[in-house]
Amino acid sequence: MTKQFHDHVLDDAALDQIFREARTYNGWLNQDVSDAQIEAIWNLMKMAPTSANMQPVRIVWARSRAARDKLAALASEGNKAKIRAAPVTAIVGYDIDFHEELPWLFPHTDARSWFEGDEKAREQAAFRNGSLQGAYLILAARALGLDCGPMSGFDNARVDAEFFADAPRHRSNFICSVGYGDPASIFARSPRPAFGKFNRIA
Numbered sequence: 001m002t003k004q005f006h007d008h009v010l011d012d013a014a015l016d017q018i019f020r021e022a023r024t025y026n027g028w029l030n031q032d033v034s035d036a037q038i039e040a041i042w043n044l045m046k047m048a049p050t051s052a053n054m055q056p057v058r059i060v061w062a063r064s065r066a067a068r069d070k071l072a073a074l075a076s077e078g079n080k081a082k083i084r085a086a087p088v089t090a091i092v093g094y095d096i097d098f099h100e101e102l103p104w105l106f107p108h109t110d111a112r113s114w115f116e117g118d119e120k121a122r123e124q125a126a127f128r129n130g131s132l133q134g135a136y137l138i139l140a141a142r143a144l145g146l147d148c149g150p151m152s153g154f155d156n157a158r159v160d161a162e163f164f165a166d167a168p169r170h171r172s173n174f175i176c177s178v179g180y181g182d183p184a185s186i187f188a189r190s191p192r193p194a195f196g197k198f199n200r201i202a
């Protein structure tokens with residue numbers, strides 16, 4: 001039997017929550033995010049696809065006062081206060097040596113050998129798929145009723161040295177605060193292009 005699209009489309013409330021009404025927050029309500037919520041984000045985002053199920057994302061959730069202060073100190077001026085105020089900020093990184101995990105992540109073939117000895121290919125695959133997983137994190141958090149504030153304004157090398165010190169093959173990509181956004185902190189919505197602007201159906 002063919003699947004009927006209308007049997008599976010999410011309702012408007014869900015689409016609003018994940019996409020249409022969801023915003024990027026610059027300020028946060030004083031409300032914590034629990035271990036269980038952080039794990040729930042992971043347990044959704046890990047189900048979304050990556051190439052050969054490589055799952056290259058590596059995340060440090062900066063939630064303690066000390067971790068948030070340390071991360072804020074390495075962020076651009078405009079991002080420091082946001083990071084300090086957010087209940088948790090995910091450092092979304094990726095592992096250049098993700099291929100070492102492929103024997104169990106993609107067990108039906110020898111995918112590890114595809115990447116062995118080709119660091120450039122690994123960096124490209126890790127960045128591509130790790131970025132996808134960062135996007136999945138945002139959508140998973142929103143689906144769970146949380147808000148996000150993604151940021152790339154920080155010193156990647158220093159963040160790597162501080163937060164991935166025990167994992168020298170991990171690199172930070174972007175960071176993303178997660179919590180309950182303060183509605184007063186959003187900027188005016190920037191324009192979104194209509195389909196015809198950046199799409200064509202060939």
Ligand SMILES: Cc1cc2nc3c(=O)[nH]c(=O)nc-3n(C[C@H](O)[C@H](O)[C@H](O)COP(=O)(O)O)c2cc1C
Pocket residue numbers: 022023024025078079150151152153154174186187189190
């Ligand atoms: C990867 C990424 C990096 C970003 N970096 C910053 C940043 O460093 N500082 C900042 O204030 N906003 C940053 N933003 C926020 C974007 O400007 C914002 O998400 C975008 O304008 C959409 O806003 P909206 O969700 O409220 O429509 C970043 C967003 C993304 C996805």
